[in-house]
Amino acid sequence: NKIVFPELFFTDKNLVGRDVLKISRNLSDLKGIFADAEAFERMPQNQLAYEVSSFLPEKEGTPGGLYFGITYLYPGKVGNEYMMTKGHYHANVDRAEFYWGLEGEGMLILMDGQRNVWAEHVFPGSLHYIPGGVAHRMANTGSSLFSFAACWPSDAGHNYAEIAENGFSARLMEVNGVPHLI
Numbered sequence: 688n689k690i691v692f693p694e695l696f697f698t699d700k701n702l703v704g705r706d707v708l709k710i711s712r713n714l715s716d717l718k719g720i721f722a723d724a725e726a727f728e729r730m731p732q733n734q735l736a737y738e739v740s741s742f743l744p745e746k747e748g749t750p751g752g753l754y755f756g757i758t759y760l761y762p763g764k765v766g767n768e769y770m771m772t773k774g775h776y777h778a779n780v781d782r783a784e785f786y787w788g789l790e791g792e793g794m795l796i797l798m799d800g801q802r803n804v805w806a807e808h809v810f811p812g813s814l815h816y817i818p819g820g821v822a823h824r825m826a827n828t829g830s831s832l833f834s835f836a837a838c839w840p841s842d843a844g845h846n847y848a849e850i851a852e853n854g855f856s857a858r859l860m861e862v863n864g865v866p867h868l869i
């Protein structure tokens with residue numbers, strides 16, 4: 688009973704019949720992002736971590752257009768760290784984004800250009816504005832599927848390299864059964 692992708696209703700004939708792009712990431716795609724590398728290596732590398740369904744009505748890089756997507760992030764932990772997305776800045780770093788909690792619960796982990804990190808609790812119906820210049824990553828802190836919708840500019844792009852190299856300056860760990868940013 689996973690939230691289904693919205694039905695697409697368009698009067699613009701150019702958009703009728705367009706496909707929803709589906710990508711999935713396994714644990715092997717998340718290598719290097721978790722603190723406990725040994726716990727990570729012990730887990731099945733083909734385990735599904737998250738899926739993203741996106742509707743991308745404009746060509747990538749089009750100024751003024753919007754994209755819409757739903758991310759389905761499965762529950763789990765690597766050591767004491769919650770399952771999470773790779774995380775990124777936008778390639779066009781000043782591009783903002785909305786996140787909207789749909790099902791399950793998690794935390795939105797944010798980091799500005801000075802590497803200050805903070806987090807917001809995400810739950811069904813919560814709305815989150817990620818300003819330009821802020822890196823973002825989601826963590827599933829619950830025991831069920833965590834799904835959230837996103838809306839971002841079609842000229843935002845993704846800068847994964849910065850996070851792959853330097854990470855976030857804080858991690859969301861389970862301490863005494865509750866999430867702590869440390």
Ligand code: 6PG
Pocket residue numbers: 739756758772773774775784823824837839843844845
């Ligand atoms: C975006 C959104 C969002 C994000 C997914 C997966 O800019 O496209 O932030 O759709 O890509 O939640 O997260 P990662 O892109 O960090 O793997």
Ligand code: NI
Pocket residue numbers: 775777784823839
């Ligand atoms: Ni983004």
